[in-house]
Amino acid sequence: xxxxxxxxxxxxxxxxxxxxxxxxxxxxxxxxxxxxxxxxxxxxxxxxxxxxxxxxxxxxxxxxxxxxxxxxxxxxxxxxxxxxxxxxxxxxxxxxxxxxxxxxxxxxxxxxx
Amino acid sequence: xxxxxxxxxxxxxxxxxxxxxxxxxxxxxxxxxxxxxxxxxxxxxxxxxxxxxxxxxxxxxxxxxxxxxxxxxxxxxxxxxxxxxxxxxxxxxxxxxxxxxxxxxxxxxxxx
Numbered sequence: 001x002x003x004x005x006x007x008x009x010x011x012x013x014x015x016x017x018x019x020x021x022x023x024x025x026x027x028x029x030x031x032x033x034x035x036x037x038x039x040x041x042x043x044x045x046x047x048x049x050x051x052x053x054x055x056x057x058x059x060x061x062x063x064x065x066x067x068x069x070x071x072x073x074x075x076x077x078x079x080x081x082x083x084x085x086x087x088x089x090x091x092x093x094x095x096x097x098x099x100x101x102x103x104x105x106x107x108x109x110x111x112x113x
Numbered sequence: 114x115x116x117x118x119x120x121x122x123x124x125x126x127x128x129x130x131x132x133x134x135x136x137x138x139x140x141x142x143x144x145x146x147x148x149x150x151x152x153x154x155x156x157x158x159x160x161x162x163x164x165x166x167x168x169x170x171x172x173x174x175x176x177x178x179x180x181x182x183x184x185x186x187x188x189x190x191x192x193x194x195x196x197x198x199x200x201x202x203x204x205x206x207x208x209x210x211x212x213x214x215x216x217x218x219x220x221x222x223x224x225x
Contacts, residue, residue: 033211043201045157045216052211091156095210099145099164100172103157 002027004092004104011109013082020067021077021107023092029053032094034075035101036066039089048090051075082111115140119204119217126224132177132191134220136204139185144206146187147214148179151201163187199224 003026013019025034036048051059051066059066067076075094079086092104119136126132138144145164149157159172161179169179176195180188187204201221205214 035213043219043221045203045205045214047213047215050211050213093214099207099210100159100162101147101205101207101214102159103149105156 002029002032002094002100002102004094004102006092006104006107008107009105011107013079013086013109013111015084015111015113016081018078018080019082019109021079021090021092021109023075023077023104025073025075025092025094027073027094034066034068035093035095036064036075036077037091037093037103038086039091039106041088045091049077079109084111084113087111115206115215117204117206117215117217119220121220122218123221124223126194126222128196128224129193132189132194132198132222134189134202134204134222136187136189136217137185138206141185141206141208143184144208146181146185147205147207148187148189149203149205151203151219153200157203161189194224196224198222 005024032053034051038046049059049061049064051068058068063080065078087110089106091106093101095101116139147162148160151157163169163181177191203219204217207214
């Protein structure tokens, strides 16, 4: 069974600095996808970035990048130049050969001015 | 473009009452559909998913059920709500296991 672990319940970062949110995963599948979502206090789930298990390059989307280390089974999210609007809950998730997306427990990020 | 509609946004129901939450997707065909539940301050728990009309997979045994009467319609139901059914319910769709899930705005259910 697939499992996602996010060990940081909460993180603080100073505005304009970079922050890394940790995510490790466990799966026996060879082909899988890794996702990061942002959930503001309004509750909506916003897709941020995707990394496929066979992708050789780390995924990037604007200020978001995914530090994918396959041997370590980690898929950390890096947010550069943090903004106050980045304050939210962040979820790491994965899917394998099935059609299910399994989520981690999430990390609350607070950006300080 | 594709859109997903989920309603109602909030719902307060007494214990023992029935439940029906509806979700519809526009702008795509044969999507995978999902129901997730999120307890306050917690992660998302997959309840049901469907890869086609009439095809429902249940992930967690409970007093909830799901149905997909049409290609782009997904319904979450209960005959008798429990206090433990309170939570934030999210409907989502995707076009496959490697595609991101796109979520509705959610329904905040409070069972009293």
